[in-house]
Amino acid sequence: MTVPHSTHFAVAPRISRRLFGCNSQRVLQAVLLTALASTPCLAEDANNAGAEPVATVSMDHNTFTPGEITVASGTTVTWVNNEAMPHTVVDPNKAFRSKTLVKDAKFSFTFTTPGDYDYLCSIHPNMKGKVIVKPGAG
Numbered sequence: 505m506t507v508p509h510s511t512h513f514a515v516a517p518r519i520s521r522r523l524f525g526c527n528s529q530r531v532l533q534a535v536l537l538t539a540l541a542s543t544p545c546l547a548e549d550a551n552n553a554g555a556e557p558v559a560t561v562s563m564d565h566n567t568f569t570p571g572e573i574t575v576a577s578g579t580t581v582t583w584v585n586n587e588a589m590p591h592t593v594v595d596p597n598k599a600f601r602s603k604t605l606v607k608d609a610k611f612s613f614t615f616t617t618p619g620d621y622d623y624l625c626s627i628h629p630n631m632k633g634k635v636i637v638k639p640g641a642g
């Protein structure tokens with residue numbers, strides 16, 4: 505079996521520790537910082553620190569919260585399941601459909617077309633939410 509390119513970051517710290525000895529900690533930090541800075545999913549935690557607008561909807565007590573959000577076109581909405589009950593995020597018009605989300609699992613979709621998106625949890629059809637997408641501010 506060949507080593508895929510994706511393991512590059514995983515093996516880099518080990519190599520640098522051997523090469524640089526005492527300095528490996530600093531090298532490791534630099535590698536980690538670089539990796540963090542280039543990880544797109546962290547942008548949502550930084551609360552708009554990145555260029556792309558983001559929004560979060562949580563799932564708890566069989567409820568999407570907020571149940572209705574209005575976002576600008578281009579916004580990435582991330583749903584997070586905060587309870588043990590599994591849920592899905594499904595647009596009946598097929599714009600998006602998550603896998604089954606267990607506790608702490610996330611699903612993200614970037615809304616690029618303005619409009620109203622009523623969605624539901626396919627496991628609990630009474631569990632509904634809505635995303636209203638307005639034209640972007642430019």
Ligand SMILES: [Cu+2]
Nearest residue numbers: 591625627628
């Ligand atoms: Cu559900």
